[in-house]
Structure formats: C-alpha cells, structure tokens
Amino acid sequence: MDRLDIRIVDILQRRGDLTHAELAEAVGSTPSTCLRRVRSLQKAGILTRNVFLADGAKLGRGLRAIITVTTKDYDLARRAAFAKSVGAEPAISYAYGVTGDLDAILIGNFRDMVEYQATCDRLFDGDKNITRYTTHFISETYKDDPAIPCDPALSGG
Amino acid sequence: MDRLDIRIVDILQRRGDLTHAELAEAVGSTPSTCLRRVRSLQKAGILTRNVFLADGAKLGRGLRAIITVTTKDYDLARRAAFAKSVGAEPAISYAYGVTGDLDAILIGNFRDMVEYQATCDRLFDGDKNITRYTTHFISETYKDDPAIPCDPALSGG
DNA sequence: CAGAGTTTTGGCAGAATATTGCAAGGGCCC
C-alpha cells in the first residue's frame, strides 16, 4: 500500500470504468503496472468489487428512509435473526447495529409509502422484542458517495 | 425500460465489471445489444456511474458512525451552507436532510476517535444554529449494498 | 388484415484494450 496504490484506490472509487491506460496517466504510471496493482488490491480485499450506481428515483424507488430501531433484548441470536430478515428485504440497502440509545439503523429505497409500511410490517410486526422503530424520510441529499478517502498516512501499511 | 433493461440494471448494480459477452449471457441477449442498452441506460441517467467499492477497515478507516443532527432554524440558506461544509469533509460519505424529530443524518468513515471528533468540531462547533448532534457508532453490519432493487412493475416506463 | 415505415436486433470486421512473459532496474538484508 504505497502512494501509487493510494492514488489508484482513490480514483477507482470515483471512476471504476477507466481503461488501464487512462488510469496509468491519471496516477503517473504505466498500464501494465496499473493492471497488476488493481489485481493485487482486489486480491487483498481492499477493492472489494466493481458496481454500477443507479438512480433510485428513475427506478421507481425515490422514497428513501432511515429507520432507527430499539429492542428489548439484543443478544447474539436475535441479532443474527434480524440480519437474516433484513437480508431478505430487497428494499433495504444498509442495516447496521449501532452503539448509543438505538440498536439498529436501516436505510431503504421504497417505491411508495405502501411498500415502506409493508416492509416495516414484515420486519417488525409480530416481533415482541422490537420496542420501537422510528422513520426519518430523506427529503434532501447533501452528499451521497460511497467513496472512502484514502489517507496518505497509511503509505507504510 | 423493458424487462431486458431491468435485468441489465439488476446485474450491473452487483457486478459492474462483466464483459458485454458475459452480461449478454446472464440476461439472455447478445453483446452488441447489451452494449447499446447499457449506453442508453447511462445516457438516461438510470445507471449513473461505475465505481469500485473499497474496504474501509483496510484503508485505515474502520470507524464508521451515523451522526444525527438537530438545529434551531433549518432554512434554505442554512441547509445550503451545511451541504457545502459537509461536502468539504472527505470522511463524510453520506449526508441527508430528513423528516421527523431530526434535521440531518450523516454517515462517516473515520480513522479513529480523534478524527471523528475533529470532523464534528469543524462541522458543528461554533455553529450556534446546531442544537445537538448525537453519534451512533456502527458496531455490526447486517447489510451493506448500494444496489437498488429493480422492480418488474416499471416495465412499462 | 395487409403493408409501409420505424425501431431494434445480431453478427461481423477493424480498432482498441487487456494480459502475459521476459529482461532490466531498484531496494533491502547480510
């Protein structure tokens, strides 16, 4: 993970469809070196996968919501079960267990309120362990980019 | 946006580095048709861009946090200013204005608590309009995938 | 239901790109 790797990761997180020649020019190297670096970064699990990002609104899923969840008991078995049921919900893109006065936070892309409520019902209704869920609908997007900054400080690692 | 487009978007959101031949086989079509469909989906803004996803922990940014923010006045000008300052913070990946008893929710990838606090100080300290910010650190990931499900219902659009 | 016009499709060939082997250069440890 030297300075060249950092530049490569930094660029590929923003533009994943560059040719190796373009990438080489952008980072100041050669195509074959870039190819080898990218493959080694993938093998190391630093670059996990290449994806296309899509416009949720144009796919008919413009209703985004952040759902916070509190539970009564949040032990290992219950968390595993929750992870499984969340995984089965295609409308949920992100789901995390968190510290603080909440237990889990979910982010979903819904077609409409009907689908939102149906999803919540499937996830939470009937589960006596869920104390409460609160939904914040996204009304404005200030920033939306999965890129993680590449810190020059880790050149040594 | 017919059934073929939906299959293409569905697959490319998961694997963006397929060759057109592989994509063609996966969706039951031919490479040249896939090329044209992908281009037209990009031009239509349905597929927005192609990126590599990276492992935050391996980039030295394993500390993920969801920060909720409440403000006193959240008018248009203040929201624009907030969007700008959030945009200047590389550690913040997502930032949204939301409905409910919160005004904004941020998600960031931090190197450590020091960087977390420094970022919060830059964003919130000195801004008398920020009533409160509360942080939930992500302790467990149940699901983490930017893919938006492609609903067959929109075949007609 | 037939026919013309329009759009989309599938395959091909040339061009561009990705990939690999090999020799040379540079860094590191002894």
Add this chain to the structure above:
DNA sequence: GGGCCCTTGCAATATTCTGCCAAAACTCTG
C-alpha cells in the same frame, strides 16, 4: 559490495469493444 527478491516497462498475443449493415420485430395506418 554482493546476492536476492520484488517491481517495472516493453513488446507480443489474446481478448474485448464498437461502428456498421442486413434482417427481424414492432407500430401505425388504411
């Protein structure tokens, strides 16, 4: 300083991309 190992860059080869054309499918009209 010498030997070893990793990385680099070039050139050759394999793969993939892409513009083009005829054919098929679809749409609209009479």
